Each structure stands twice: as structure tokens, then as C-alpha cells.
Amino acid sequence: SKSLAGVKGTETERTFIAVKPDGVHRGLVHKVIERFENRGYKLVGLKAVVPSRQLTEEHYADLKSKPFFKGLVDYMSNGEAPVIAMVWEGPDVIKQGRAMIGATNPLQSAPGTIRGEYCVSVGRNAIHGSDSFESAEKEISLWFGKAGELIDWKRSGSEWVISNN
Numbered sequence: 001s002k003s004l005a006g007v008k009g010t011e012t013e014r015t016f017i018a019v020k021p022d023g024v025h026r027g028l029v030h031k032v033i034e035r036f037e038n039r040g041y042k043l044v045g046l047k048a049v050v051p052s053r054q055l056t057e058e059h060y061a062d063l064k065s066k067p068f069f070k071g072l073v074d075y076m077s078n079g080e081a082p083v084i085a086m087v088w089e090g091p092d093v094i095k096q097g098r099a100m101i102g103a104t105n106p107l108q109s110a111p112g113t114i115r116g117e118y119c120v121s122v123g124r125n126a127i128h129g130s131d132s133f134e135s136a137e138k139e140i141s142l143w144f145g146k147a148g149e150l151i152d153w154k155r156s157g158s159e160w161v162i163s164n165n
């Protein structure tokens with residue numbers, strides 16, 4: 001069966017994007033959606049979730065040994081605000097999504113990126129995006145693994161956004 005991250009390098013490529021609790025508290029959800037929609041990407045999954053500690057630890061498994069890991073898991077999963085979890089689809093969306101988000105440390109994020117516009121602290125950097133096709137596959141199945149949570153649809157006017165000739 002087709003990967004949940006679509007087909008790498010085609011217009012069906014998908015990435016996992018999440019507005020983290022600090023971004024939700026700060027009213028940044030619409031800013032994130034606006035940027036991906038305006039660019040021409042297609043929203044194929046969206047939900048508000050308070051992730052369990054277990055899900056959050058799995059999501060950030062590669063950071064388990066870091067000193068900030070416990071604080072990171074707490075802030076993501078304590079329920080003071082939900083995470084707004086999304087899957088976006090389109091050409092090169094994984095790499096472009098990371099570029100739109102900006103560097104992990106907002107003090108190094110370029111102006112114009114989401115973190116570079118709205119954030120000043122690595123511990124409160126508002127948004128997550130998959131960093132590779134393999135991460136996108138893992139993260140989409142973790143957050144949107146149940147049948148029916150992702151929608152296949154054709155965006156109106158997509159022929160004016162994507163063409164191969």
C-alpha cells in the first residue's frame with residue numbers, strides 16, 4: 001500500500017506539521033495554516049490533540065538523551081493547550097516546510113520564517129515539521145495512523161498551482 005507520506009519527490013509527498021502548545025496559546029494556528037495554504041499546499045489532515053506522554057516520547061525518541069527531553073515532553077503533553085496536528089501535501093513539501101518554519105533555535109531563524117517572525121526561544125519555538133521523508137512516514141503514522149484520518153481530495157484550481165509542462 002501507498003506510504004502515508006505519499007510518494008517522495010512527487011506532488012503527493014506529505015509532511016507532518018504541528019502547532020505546539022505555545023503556538024496555540026499565542027494564536028498562531030491561523031498564521032501557520034495561512035502560509036501553507038497560500039503557498040499552494042493541500043491540507044489532508046487536521047486535528048487538535050493532547051498527546052499522551054508515550055506518544056510524545058515516541059515522536060521525539062531521537063532526543064531521549066537530551067537534558068531538555070523531560071521538559072519538552074511535559075510542555076507538549078500536559079494539556080495546558082492542545083497540539084494542532086496537520087498533514088500537508090504537495091511538491092517538496094517536507095523540505096519546503098522546514099524552510100518555511102526556520103531554524104530550530106529561533107535566534108538563528110531567518111526573518112520571514114515562522115520561527116523567525118514569532119519566536120525567540122528554542123524551548124518555545126511554536127511549530128514542528130518533519131525533517132525527512134522517513135520522519136514524515138513515522139510521524140504521520142504516529143499521529144494520523146487510524147483509517148480515515150487523512151483525506152484524498154483535489155484542490156480547486158490546482159492546475160494553476162502545479163503543472164509538469
Ligand code: IDP
Pocket residue numbers: 063068072103104105122123124125127128129131
Ligand atoms: P526541530 O523542531 O527544528 O526539528 P529538533 O532538534 O528535532 O528541532 O528538536 C525538537 C524540539 O526540541 C525543538 O523544536 C525544541 O522544541 C526542543 N529543543 C531542541 N533543542 C532544545 C534545547 O536546547 N533546549 C530546549 N528545547 C530544545
Ligand code: MG
Pocket residue numbers: 131
Ligand atoms: Mg526535529
